[in-house]
Amino acid sequence: MPVRKIVCIDEDKCDGCGVCVPSCAEGAIQVIDGKARLVSDIYCDGLGACLGECPRDAITIEEREAPEFDEIAAMKHVARTQPKPPVHACPSARLMSFGHPVSPAPEEHKSPAAPEASALGHWPVQLTLVPPHAPFLKNADILLTADCVPFAYPNFHRDFLKDKALLIACPKLDDYEAHLHKLSQIFAQAQPDSVTVLRMEVPCCGGLTQLVRQAAQMAGVMMPVSEVTIGIRGQVLAAT
Numbered sequence: 001m002p003v004r005k006i007v008c009i010d011e012d013k014c015d016g017c018g019v020c021v022p023s024c025a026e027g028a029i030q031v032i033d034g035k036a037r038l039v040s041d042i043y044c045d046g047l048g049a050c051l052g053e054c055p056r057d058a059i060t061i062e063e064r065e066a067p068e069f070d071e072i073a074a075m076k077h078v079a080r081t082q083p084k085p086p087v088h089a090c091p092s093a094r095l096m097s098f099g100h101p102v103s104p105a106p107e108e109h110k111s112p113a114a115p116e117a118s119a120l121g122h123w124p125v126q127l128t129l130v131p132p133h134a135p136f137l138k139n140a141d142i143l144l145t146a147d148c149v150p151f152a153y154p155n156f157h158r159d160f161l162k163d164k165a166l167l168i169a170c171p172k173l174d175d176y177e178a179h180l181h182k183l184s185q186i187f188a189q190a191q192p193d194s195v196t197v198l199r200m201e202v203p204c205c206g207g208l209t210q211l212v213r214q215a216a217q218m219a220g221v222m223m224p225v226s227e228v229t230i231g232i233r234g235q236v237l238a239a240t
């Protein structure tokens with residue numbers, strides 16, 4: 001077997017955040033059991049496109065005996081397992097923190113009826129896209145919001161979002177196990193000061209609070225957890 005360059009992932013350093021996965025166009029890296037792993041040697045071209053992506057420096061290139069890179073097999077693997085465009089083609093996952101609120105309209109176009117400035121302090125917000133090491137999560141007051149809430153509740157920014165780190169998810173339609181894993185990593189790494197769960201009144205949305213409690217238990221952290229329930233007509237029904 002030839003000796004060639006190939007990716008090497010340090011399991012001790014890897015926290016399974018998944019940032020490296022979309023950076024590999026060959027689909028050679030996947031997060032399995034909480035760690036990034038090389039799915040097959042023949043999918044790795046050894047060029048190291050994933051190297052700069054890892055926030056924990058867990059990826060290096062080593063030289064070892066390995067079967068040759070098989071481009072056709074890799075492309076078939078990508079077509080089979082990743083039918084959607086890779087996330088790195090879109091800036092949706094680029095971490096950003098904002099210093100100041102952004103007004104929705106230029107000063108000259110403001111009217112008394114103009115909406116208030118956005119209270120969103122960072123990007124991204126989808127739980128799936130936010131890595132546990134995101135700086136805006138560190139010791140933050142986290143607001144975990146069900147997808148439907150901002151559409152139902154008219155003053156979401158003013159009443160709930162200000163000074164919070166926002167994560168959004170749907171406990172009914174999303175991958176619950178993936179969210180549980182991600183949230184437990186966030187709690188373990190970011191050690192948030194508090195978590196507020198903003199959910200809809202429909203029973204399935206209660207899964208969001210369950211997600212938080214389970215994740216906190218998995219991470220072995222304790223922090224205040226509160227829950228606010230929003231009605232489908234946009235009213236606050238309960239706060240505990």
Ligand code: SF4
Nearest residue numbers: 014015017018020054
């Ligand atoms: S980016 Fe680094 S820490 Fe995250 S899953 Fe990949 S190897 Fe692990």
Ligand code: SF4
Nearest residue numbers: 146147148170172205
């Ligand atoms: S569980 Fe239902 S109400 Fe809650 S975010 Fe998902 S679809 Fe919306």
